[in-house]
Amino acid sequence: MMTPHSWNRRGFLKATLLAAAAPAILRGAVQAGFEIGLVADAQFADIDDKGTRFYRNSLKKLGDAVEHFNGRNLDFCAHLGDLIDREWRSFDEISRPLAASRYRWHHLLGNHDFDVLDELKAKVPGRLGMEQRYRFFDQREFRFVILDTNDVSTYAHAAGSAERIAAAAALQGLEVEKVRQAKPWNGGIGAAQLAWFDRTCTAARTERRKVIVLAHHPVAPENEHNVWNSPAVLKLIERHSHVVAWLNGHNHAGNFAEHAGVPCVTMRGMVETAATTAFATARIMADRMVITGHGRELSRELVFRSS
Numbered sequence: 001m002m003t004p005h006s007w008n009r010r011g012f013l014k015a016t017l018l019a020a021a022a023p024a025i026l027r028g029a030v031q032a033g034f035e036i037g038l039v040a041d042a043q044f045a046d047i048d049d050k051g052t053r054f055y056r057n058s059l060k061k062l063g064d065a066v067e068h069f070n071g072r073n074l075d076f077c078a079h080l081g082d083l084i085d086r087e088w089r090s091f092d093e094i095s096r097p098l099a100a101s102r103y104r105w106h107h108l109l110g111n112h113d114f115d116v117l118d119e120l121k122a123k124v125p126g127r128l129g130m131e132q133r134y135r136f137f138d139q140r141e142f143r144f145v146i147l148d149t150n151d152v153s154t155y156a157h158a159a160g161s162a163e164r165i166a167a168a169a170a171l172q173g174l175e176v177e178k179v180r181q182a183k184p185w186n187g188g189i190g191a192a193q194l195a196w197f198d199r200t201c202t203a204a205r206t207e208r209r210k211v212i213v214l215a216h217h218p219v220a221p222e223n224e225h226n227v228w229n230s231p232a233v234l235k236l237i238e239r240h241s242h243v244v245a246w247l248n249g250h251n252h253a254g255n256f257a258e259h260a261g262v263p264c265v266t267m268r269g270m271v272e273t274a275a276t277t278a279f280a281t282a283r284i285m286a287d288r289m290v291i292t293g294h295g296r297e298l299s300r301e302l303v304f305r306s307s
């Protein structure tokens with residue numbers, strides 16, 4: 001596996017050798033791709049540690065990650081959901097290290113982000129600076145799709161709401177069918193969002209953009225952390241061959257699977273352990289993504305399937 005370092009050196013040598021021949025093309029080659037910062041599950045709360053989770057320590061860990069990111073040349077940063085573990089005021093405290101960032105942070109909704117009073121649940125996306133619960137943005141030749149995997153869930157909506165009642169019924173149905181991910185801390189992607197995701201991918205193809213999905217819950221490999229309706233989501237991804245990667249958090253242990261040639265990476269949770277962190281930078285090029293892990297996060301090279 002090539003390390004980012006060796007890639008850079010190789011790129012540099014290539015540029016040096018061929019500079020006289022084709023300077024314009026090579027300038028592009030040397031600066032190939034762009035880099036982003038990734039963090040999953042800071043899950044901050046001002047509460048005592050429990051088991052392997054050290055909730056308070058995420059303030060310092062996230063601050064250190066922000067400092068690392070600030071020293072690099074990134075296009076943007078993303079937190080893959082569960083910024084807090086519980087309580088509305090946790091958002092205030094964990095926002096402090098983020099305020100020191102010189103980059104734009106894109107947030108995703110996680111199940112723990114809704115562990116606030118019922119009357120505050122609807123305000124969670126706004127508190128995270130999200131205009132919509134799911135959306136996309138284009139970065140260079142890529143389309144980043146941010147999904148809301150808590151769309152159909154028993155925690156994201158207030159008790160007694162139509163959404164909560166429907167989700168409880170859906171969960172019960174999945175439990176009867178013995179679906180492995182039929183757990184109250186997971187959620188599903190509703191029909192309207194799934195149709196939007198489909199349209200968004202189709203439009204990206206028209207614009208010749210590859211799609212990278214950012215979500216809180218995983219869809220692969222099969223396990224108890226997945227999106228409730230992961231089979232439907234995976235089918236959609238199979239159909240859109242220009243969807244090239246799925247990045248998520250939620251399962252703090254981390255995970256990896258390749259589904260139909262699409263690398264599905266579960267990033268390790270920052271909140272785990274007293275002293276070790278977990279975050280990453282990812283350099284995204286036309287045909288691959290090179291993830292450089294820090295702390296417990298693994299470094300990987302993910303080659304995109306050709307569409």
Ligand SMILES: [Zn+2]
Nearest residue numbers: 082110111250
């Ligand atoms: Zn989670």
